[in-house]
Amino acid sequence: MISLQRLFDAVGPSVLSEVCAPEGAPVPVGDVVIAESDGELELGAGDVVLGVNLIDRMAVLRLLSVCARQSAAALLLKAPVAVDEEVTEAARATGVALVEVAHRAGWAQVVSLLRAALDSEGLAGVAAGREVAEAGDLFEVADAIACIIDGPVTIEDRNSRVLAYSTRQECGDEARVATIMSRHVPDELAAHYRRHGVFRRIVQDKRPIYVPAAVGGSKPRLVMPVHAGGDVLGSIWAIVPGPVPTERAAAFAVAADAAALHLLRRRAEADRERLALTDMVASVLHGKEGAADAARLLGLVAGPWRVVAVGLRCEDAHEAETQRLTVRERLSRFPGSRLRSPAADIGGVVYGIVAAEAVTTTSGRQSDWLYEVGETTGRATPLIAVGGLAASIPELAVSREQADDTLGLLTAGLVAKTQAVHDDVWAEVVLRRTALATSIARTADIGPLPRLMDHDRECRTSHVPTLEAWLEEMGDLKAAAARLHVHPNTLRHRMRRLQEIVELRLDSPKVRSALLLQLTALRYGAEGTPHAKADHRARPPQ
Structure with a gap:
C-alpha cells in the first residue's frame, strides 16, 4: 500500500504542497474521496479527502x-x-495532514493524478505478485539530468505520457505546467511537434534534437530519444534558453543511458501487470474457468455492471496505441467515487467492466463520464458500445456478447452514432444476426428479388427501395410515399411497374415476409452473395 508521502511525491510539488502533517510512521493511503457538501461522508482509514470548491472556513472545520x-x-x-x-x-490538533492544491490545477486533474498513482501500486501487486518499481528513482534521474543540462526536465514514455519530472519549475513555462498537470503533452503542442517531425525524429535519431520555441510562448526544448535494442522507450525533454553547446548536449545524451535502464524496468513491469490484468478480464468476460476468482481479484464484488467495448478507427499505428492507452485509462476510473472499472485490450478492442450507474440509455441523459471516454487525442473518434445489465459475474459474459453485437452495428455504420447502448439498439442487433445468418444461406439469391435488383442497376430505377418502403409501411401508400419523398400516385405507379417486371404475389403474407427477410439481409448483412454486397438503396427515387 502506498504511503501518503509517496503519493504526494508521485503527483509532484507543482500540484500539491504540504501545509502541515503529523509526525511519525508513514501513513498508508486508502482511497481518494470527494467531499460531498450535501451528503453524508463515509470514509475509510487512510483516505485522502478532496474539499472540492470549499471556501467557507466553518464548513472546512466541520469536514476536518x-x-x-x-x-x-x-x-x-x-x-x-x-x-x-x-x-x-x-x-x-486533529492529526489530519493538510495539503494545498495549486490554484491552476483542476480538481478533475488532481483526482486523475492521485488515482493514477494509487492504481500503479494496486492491481500490479495482486496480479503480478510483486511491487511496482519505486517511482522516486526516475524522479531522481530527472533531477540529475536537470543539473547536467541546467534546465527543468521531463521524462516521457513513447506515447508522450509524463513518467517523472525534475524541480526547477521557476525556469519552466506554461506548456511544462500543463504537461505535468495532465500527465501528457497538451494536444495543441503535440500537434505542433507532429507537424514539425519531432516525434518522427525521436523514433529515428539517437542524438539530442533541438526544438525551437513553439506555440503559446513555450520555450525551446532539447529532446533526447531513449532507445534500447532498436526500440524506442521514450524521451527526455529539457527546457533550454537556446541552442546548447556541443559538450553539454553530449553529456545530456550520456545521461539518457541511466533513464533507459529505468524505462526498461518500468516497461517490463507494466507489461507483466497488463498481461495479468488482461488474463483476468478475459476470464470474466468469456465465462472461463476461474472467472469468479478473477472477479474477486478485480474488485468486482457487488453489481450490477455493464460491459463497455471500445473500437478504434486509427490507421496510424502510433496514434492507435495512444488512443488505446487513453481509452483504457479513462475506462478504468469512474470519477467522483470509489468505483473502479477493470479495463483491458483484448483482440484490438478495449473492454471495460463498469458500474451500471455509469451508463444511461436514451431514456435518460448520457453520462458525462461515458462521453469523456470517447474524447481522445486522435483524429478518429472511437466507437463505444455498451452491453446489457449484468447482475452477477456469469452474466458479464452475456453483457460482453451484447457489447460486441452493438459494436458490430457501429462499425458497419448501421447505427448512425459513435456510441450506443444495447438496450436501445436490440432490435437492430436481432436484424443484424438474422441478416448474417440468411446471407450465409444465400437467401438473397432466391426468388424474383435478384431480377428486380438487376433491373434497378441496369435501368437506373428505384424499384427495390420502393418495394422495401411499401413492405415496411405495411402497404400504406401515403406513409411509404412520405418516406421516399414522392407523391402517392408516383409510388402507386412504381408498384404497378415493378410487378410488370417480376411476378410478386404481394397479397400473400408468406411472400411479404420472405421479401422483408431478404431485404433485411441486404441491409444488415456484411457477407454473402454479390447481390447482398450491392447497395440496393443506392439509387435515388425517380
Whole structure:
C-alpha cells in the first residue's frame, strides 16, 4: 500500500504542497474521496479527502472533524482556506495532514493524478505478485539530468505520457505546467511537434534534437530519444534558453543511458501487470474457468455492471496505441467515487467492466463520464458500445456478447452514432444476426428479388427501395410515399411497374415476409452473395 508521502511525491510539488502533517510512521493511503457538501461522508482509514470548491472556513472545520473521527489521512484544499491559520491549527490538533492544491490545477486533474498513482501500486501487486518499481528513482534521474543540462526536465514514455519530472519549475513555462498537470503533452503542442517531425525524429535519431520555441510562448526544448535494442522507450525533454553547446548536449545524451535502464524496468513491469490484468478480464468476460476468482481479484464484488467495448478507427499505428492507452485509462476510473472499472485490450478492442450507474440509455441523459471516454487525442473518434445489465459475474459474459453485437452495428455504420447502448439498439442487433445468418444461406439469391435488383442497376430505377418502403409501411401508400419523398400516385405507379417486371404475389403474407427477410439481409448483412454486397438503396427515387 502506498504511503501518503509517496503519493504526494508521485503527483509532484507543482500540484500539491504540504501545509502541515503529523509526525511519525508513514501513513498508508486508502482511497481518494470527494467531499460531498450535501451528503453524508463515509470514509475509510487512510483516505485522502478532496474539499472540492470549499471556501467557507466553518464548513472546512466541520469536514476536518469528520476526517479525524473516521481516521482519514489527509484533506486537500485550495487557498485561501488551505492556508487559513484557524484551519491549519485545527488540522494539527486533529492529526489530519493538510495539503494545498495549486490554484491552476483542476480538481478533475488532481483526482486523475492521485488515482493514477494509487492504481500503479494496486492491481500490479495482486496480479503480478510483486511491487511496482519505486517511482522516486526516475524522479531522481530527472533531477540529475536537470543539473547536467541546467534546465527543468521531463521524462516521457513513447506515447508522450509524463513518467517523472525534475524541480526547477521557476525556469519552466506554461506548456511544462500543463504537461505535468495532465500527465501528457497538451494536444495543441503535440500537434505542433507532429507537424514539425519531432516525434518522427525521436523514433529515428539517437542524438539530442533541438526544438525551437513553439506555440503559446513555450520555450525551446532539447529532446533526447531513449532507445534500447532498436526500440524506442521514450524521451527526455529539457527546457533550454537556446541552442546548447556541443559538450553539454553530449553529456545530456550520456545521461539518457541511466533513464533507459529505468524505462526498461518500468516497461517490463507494466507489461507483466497488463498481461495479468488482461488474463483476468478475459476470464470474466468469456465465462472461463476461474472467472469468479478473477472477479474477486478485480474488485468486482457487488453489481450490477455493464460491459463497455471500445473500437478504434486509427490507421496510424502510433496514434492507435495512444488512443488505446487513453481509452483504457479513462475506462478504468469512474470519477467522483470509489468505483473502479477493470479495463483491458483484448483482440484490438478495449473492454471495460463498469458500474451500471455509469451508463444511461436514451431514456435518460448520457453520462458525462461515458462521453469523456470517447474524447481522445486522435483524429478518429472511437466507437463505444455498451452491453446489457449484468447482475452477477456469469452474466458479464452475456453483457460482453451484447457489447460486441452493438459494436458490430457501429462499425458497419448501421447505427448512425459513435456510441450506443444495447438496450436501445436490440432490435437492430436481432436484424443484424438474422441478416448474417440468411446471407450465409444465400437467401438473397432466391426468388424474383435478384431480377428486380438487376433491373434497378441496369435501368437506373428505384424499384427495390420502393418495394422495401411499401413492405415496411405495411402497404400504406401515403406513409411509404412520405418516406421516399414522392407523391402517392408516383409510388402507386412504381408498384404497378415493378410487378410488370417480376411476378410478386404481394397479397400473400408468406411472400411479404420472405421479401422483408431478404431485404433485411441486404441491409444488415456484411457477407454473402454479390447481390447482398450491392447497395440496393443506392439509387435515388425517380
